[in-house]
Amino acid sequence: MASDLRERLLTLPTSTIYETQNQLGDMDPIIKPVVRGHRLAGRAFTVKCFIGDYTAVVRAVDAANPGEVLVIDGGGSLHGTIMGGTTSRAAKKRGLAGMVTNAATRDVDEIAELGFPVFAAGVSVRGVQTTHPGWLQIPIAVGGVPVHPGDWIVGDSDGVVVVPAEGAEELFERAFKRKAEAERERDDRIARGESLSSIKGLPPELMGVAGNKR
Secondary structure, three states, X not given: OHHHHHHHHOOOOHHHXXXXXXXXOEOOOOOEEXXXXXXXXXXXXXXXXXXXXXXXXXXXXXXXXXXXXXXXXXXOOOOOEEEOHHHHHHHHHOOOOEEEEOOEEOOHHHHHHHOOOEEEOEEOXXXXXXXXXXXXXXXXXXXOEEEOOOOEEEEEOOEEEEEOOOOHHHHHHHHHHHHHHHHHHHHHHHHOOOOXXXXXXXXXXXXXXXXXXX
């Protein structure tokens, strides 16, 4: 059931989920796909690293289940990369759905070649250490959003949205319905020749440009 839902979520824009969820759950816009066009969806396997150390990420790649998304609190620092090409290659081989972090990554060309979804706050050449075990499967916060093990993570070119596990499937069904109805209504109105300002609901007072008045 979860794998079927995950496949469906890959067709659903994060913006629709965000709107359906009362404009909640969006991570800081700095966290975005390192390779544009990559999408991900899956349940969160949470990771918290000691700053400057990626041992916990290595542990998580081996411990997470296929279809899960590693959500990594790397301390928000871009001074070291807590994932890269080798980590992504191993994660893909394990069947993981992707990785999201508030820290940096590297080996972008290799990640692009792999086609593995990695969302990060930045890219850096700097490496890190492997001296602290870190923490797995605990509540964390990434991009200003709380993330618990098992929450749903959906990411596309617009960003990343977190949906709490409880009630997630019902919310997603509403999001799918909202997307289908909104697209159908929009297309019908455009086909009838209605103006874009009317479709977007702009009030008449905004349609005049004050600076053009003479």
